[in-house]
Amino acid sequence: MIHAIRIVRQSVILGFAEMGRVYTWRTWTFGWLMRLLCQVAYYVLLGSYLGDPALTRYVLVGNSVALACLESTIVVISLSGERAMGTLPLLAVAPAGHLPVYLGRGVQWMTTGLISSMVAWTALPPLLGVPLPWPRAAYAIPVIVLVLLSSYGYGCALAGVALRLRGVEWLVLNFAYGIVMTFGGTNVPMSFWPAPLRAVLEFLPLVHGLQAVRGILDGAPTGHVLGQVGLEALVGAGWYAVAWLSMDRLVSVGRRTGTLDYAG
């Protein structure tokens, strides 16, 4: 347990040091965070142009929570960066084992994801004239944290693809969160999509967490909310299992064939 905490701590330090190469707190706040808030506002303004206040609130809630998923999946870039720099083998020989180290490689994105989704959750509704019902909106915050966690597992699993193919990390990242944001119930209810597609979408992160959040805001029965929370946790656990197997195989094959330090 102490080992795990140390690894997480070191990962966070490394992650933020890496972020510091690109962002200062000012450029992060007035550049990246502002961009994310504008992303939510863009869809909210479209919602208000197209429909009634109910649709506008639906879009606001969906896109604010989706920020948690978006930022968590950026782990794809962090992990594939290790491959490009040739530092993947160094992480693989870490005394704690390669899996916890690999899985901890993008923890900073969960931290920033939490901040940006919380800013969107609290600041945008009054700014855009679409108030959320408090204190119910506060009860939804733990579910947003769960979405962060499950989306991170999803990002780690898809990073397995980016680690195996050269130069596709941005494609994988954009596909990963693009699919979730387009079809995961952020702008329209899941019932909008055809049944066969819906069956596949059940396995994406965010989908059930978002339904739980909407349930909390609408005062849905506790059983329904807990059921959706449980499904979101299950989906997240599934993606962590996929990530685990994928990276384990990457390292074992890489060790056998001596290709772990190939830059793609």
Next chain:
Amino acid sequence: MTSYLRVVWQAFLLQAALARRGPQNMLMLLVTPMQTAGLLSLTLHAHRPDAVANAVIAPGLVGLWVAALDYAGRVVPEDQWAGRFTPMVAAPVPLTLVVAGRVAAVVLVGAVAFAESWLVAAAGFGRVVTVDEPGVFVLAVAATCLASVGTAMLLSGVIALSRARDVLQNSLSYPFYILGGVVFPIAVLPLWVRPLSRLVFLSWSAQLLRDAAHGTARHWPLSLAVILALGAAALAGGMWLTRRIVDVARRKGTVGYA
């Protein structure tokens, strides 16, 4: 004049050759169908058939902006990293023409997003968007592409000079989609924002394209003139910046620095 055009054409071919090597250059083509599906689903769910054209045109404009910001913005910095900048500066042709040719190639690929978006709407949603004033629409697309080349030139210079390149490239997307009213009319925006919108060519392009699709383009010559004027102003700014980058690098002896 012919030799200048030849330089632009060769730069165009160079960019095409470089782009073929990197799968990441497919990014925009991957994102456009998802953008279209997202916007169109919201439009159809809201039972607003009158806004279907908005949802189909917007990803095209976003494609052009992404091309200008992401790809064109990387032209000079990537040349510096790859060590191509030094021979380009030493070559007996102005670097501005080379950058202009490469940026034009990138923008042309961005324009493919219009066709892709239309296809997704037709094949995926059964919504075939028709254009009531095709002549005006084609002129509007052409003017928008030209303005995108100018804007891409400006962004390329700004990003090359900036110490926060990644921040700029990551941040200048959605704020401009809002300012440019790419999917909704700028009347949706607060009053104080609207004058700023008018300085972004996207706002004129988006409105003209939507009006041409609906057959309501009344003052289209004025809109076309403004799109081209804004593009020309950005092009002039971009050429000035590119010249400045070269001059400063020569004076300081940093041409070979990545």
